[in-house]
Amino acid sequence: MVRHTLEYHKNPHNTVNRYKHQAVYSLTTIHTLINTTPVLHVSFTPSPDDPFPVILPMIGQMGSFDHPSRGVGEVLDCYLHGYVSSRVMNLARRKEGNGKGMPVCIAATKVDGLVLSLTPNSHNYNYRSAVLFGHAQLVSSPEEKLYAMELITNSVVPSRWQHTRVPPNAAELSSTSILRIKIDSGSAKVREGVPLDEKGDMEDEDVLGKVWTGVVPLYEVYGEPVPGPYNRVEKVPEHVEGWREEVNGSIRGYAVEAAGKDAPVKRREVGEED
């Protein structure tokens, strides 16, 4: 059986022009970054007269209401969660008449390590960043809203939805809005590996003798759970504790592994802005 790897088509919005060798268009990579980043940054333009775009931190997740069994590497929408009367939701509501919806840019970024080299210029981060461009529309069907609410809740802690008081009542459903973003394009950039300096500095005995070079891995830790004031369940449940252990290991593992990989050698490509 042949497995196809889907990629976003390149267009003027998503094409990476700098460090093209670090560019990734694979749906699996981009969607996984969106799904594992606790907070997404969503940008939109409030009105044509307003010079400033706005960035909102939001919680979101890739999914497909029509094809819920689709995997992370398949064509998916991005669902974003927000309050019903917030500015972004009001804007999306007003733009509903336009057909396609409100144009948005969604970014997910992880810093995996500080790359400390011989000179300030060659300092870097190990990082993974993804960006999606698409059109946002408010979800109106209660079934799709419930699908997205469960999807987003379970992205924070897997199976959390099933371990809380559900389903949401009418007031809860009406106070929450969900944006569905149909994705036009996307791209990602990934840097991993050891430091890389210019030849001149790497041959300078004086500099080599003085400057420590290496990577400081950077990773998030989900710490010891702190029970709240009205908690009555003595033991922290397995869906929290088991998950915490697993995710902490994998986040740290990635950062440490990335710190020791070969440096990405920059291949100059035709047409690269350089």
Next chain:
Amino acid sequence: MVRHTLEYHKNPHNTVNRYKHQAVYSLTTIHTLINTTPVLHVSFTPSPDDPFPVILPMIGQMGSFDHPSRGVGEVLDCYLHGYVSSRVMNLARRKEGNGKGMPVCIAATKVDGLVLSLTPNSHNYNYRSAVLFGHAQLVSSPEEKLYAMELITNSVVPSRWQHTRVPPNAAELSSTSILRIKIDSGSAKVREGVPLDEKGDMEDEDVLGKVWTGVVPLYEVYGEPVPGPYNRVEKVPEHVEGWREEVNGSIRGYAVEAAGKDAPVKRREVGEED
């Protein structure tokens, strides 16, 4: 002696309309968030014909070249670091003629904990987020460029600049561009504390007996440094190790402390969009 706390003036761009009790306009809070976030998200509109705003992850820091001794709570510019021929720099260069510069929005967000409550709707994050609106111009004077490069390098690891091969040579200086953003306005939102559910659920014995509630603190850790392939300095230097220990303690300390604070009681305010 009276110490004044400076605040950004509220205008239609930066005024927080949702959960106003969590809104902060203090320069100290906003600038500290910008300065301690490893990666900022910067949004701009490539052209008036383009419907999509773009978000770039960038490294930046608050500072003042004219008044370098100013504290974090004073009026400062935001300096952003980038490659000389990248799209954002080209755009800023083209917009230089317009006088004010290119309108940008800069966001810094930290998630400090998962607030796990009785129902999906009352789930939350402990978080701190800041946003700045301003106009970006390319820095042209070599002195200001050097000032900003040192500022930004030392924001990654304090005194790192002084522990590397400096000053940058002509090629390094010319390949780096710095954007200076004059800030128009800014705001922040902060949520900390234990979970808070609706009265009905908190009085439901059945729900209370089944659902664990509390906060899972979330914090970044700067891990064990990994020496690079051409490193010759055996001991990880104190400017890395001493700083790492200190910063790890304070990041974790904040998240754990925030997890145990009283829940923010939502005060309904006049004019709140609700």
